[in-house]
Amino acid sequence: MKAMTYRGPYRIRVEEKDIPRIEHPGDAIVRVTLAAICGSDLHLYHGLMPDTRVGMTFGHEFIGVVQEVGPDVRNLKVGDRVMVPFNIYCGTCWFCARGLYSNCHNVNPNATAVGGIYGYSHTCGGYDGGQAEFVRVPLADVGPQVIPDDIDETDALLMTDALSTGYFGAQLGDIVAGDTVVVLGAGPVGLFAAKSAWLMGAGRVIVIDQLEYRLAKAREFAHAETLNFAEYDDIVVELKKQTDYLGADVVIDAVGAEADGNLIQQVTATKLKMQGGSPVALNWAIDGVRKGGTVSVLGAYGPIFSAVKFGDAMNKGLTLRMNQAPVKRQWPRLFEHIRAGYLKPSDIVTHRIPLDDIAEGYHLFSAKLDGCIKAVVVP
């Protein structure tokens, strides 16, 4: 089969690989019909995540058709169209029992924090991902769900991560009616977080980025006010001005480790360390939220960042909430919102790319070229 493979930072290509086989009785093999490239894939692409091995296939956002099931699989059958959450989890451990699927204790037990994630380095279990013609889905009775007939395939694809994550980020913000919610980052995750903030009763939603085409999308898709941080000497000062000098009630970080492909080439890991290793967006969040406010961190921070302003966060009495999203927990509500017409997730898709051209897709999405917001990969 054809599969995207990692060759080193900024180098990927499509290679022939063996079609994955059932390795455990609970596995399924899924023929991928749609996959997507995520901002999280960019951290791998940029070489920022530890133990990302040459030859690995990325891709934790995918849907497909069940091709084969192991003898223990009860909930799926060959031919089912399935959406697969990015988390791989057991469904029964202490964490899974509490809906904390992203922290599953049984899958990937050697990691201290994160559970299993498709195509996301050996730190997250070393599973190959779905940017390929086929993918092995472990614990297939637990995560995947048959796509309801009335749900569009691209919408289902976006629910396997970006939409569920944005919604989760807004939930972590504990938004109460009338809150001013600031979202840092107008990528797919930030756009969905901004949209979700309204669904939870926000009174004002402000999206901050430096890419004008993405801010335009934030105005159109998420009906948000926008601020371009490149236009201000100090975006936090501007944010304070706009919020009666109090700061926002909630700030959602949808940026993480330098997500901008152009910047990362200039700002090397060493340089970041010399600057104290301070993650820009997270510190803007801590500075820009009001006292007693909530910072919700969705952005993934690799190990190169160390000096987070935790002293300030403590002194400000902040609630810092963060996690990898437990994707499937959000699905019942998201189906309702989509069916009610409150949400059309696929409106953010800008590119559809054949698997053969996936390297071009990574380049456009990483360097933010050609108006790229979300690229869907078609095997």
Ligand code: NAD
């Ligand atoms: P993306 O790269 O498309 O978007 C990031 C955006 O942030 C870009 O538009 C960029 O211009 C902007 N940006 C860069 N620096 C900024 C700053 N200082 N302030 C404001 N904006 C800034 O990525 P995405 O797909 O939207 O993902 C966003 C983040 O969410 C990534 O870090 C990704 O790893 C993370 N993520 C987390 C989860 C989770 O479960 N918690 C799931 C998916 C993605």
Ligand code: ZN
């Ligand atoms: Zn993702």
Ligand code: ZN
């Ligand atoms: Zn578990």
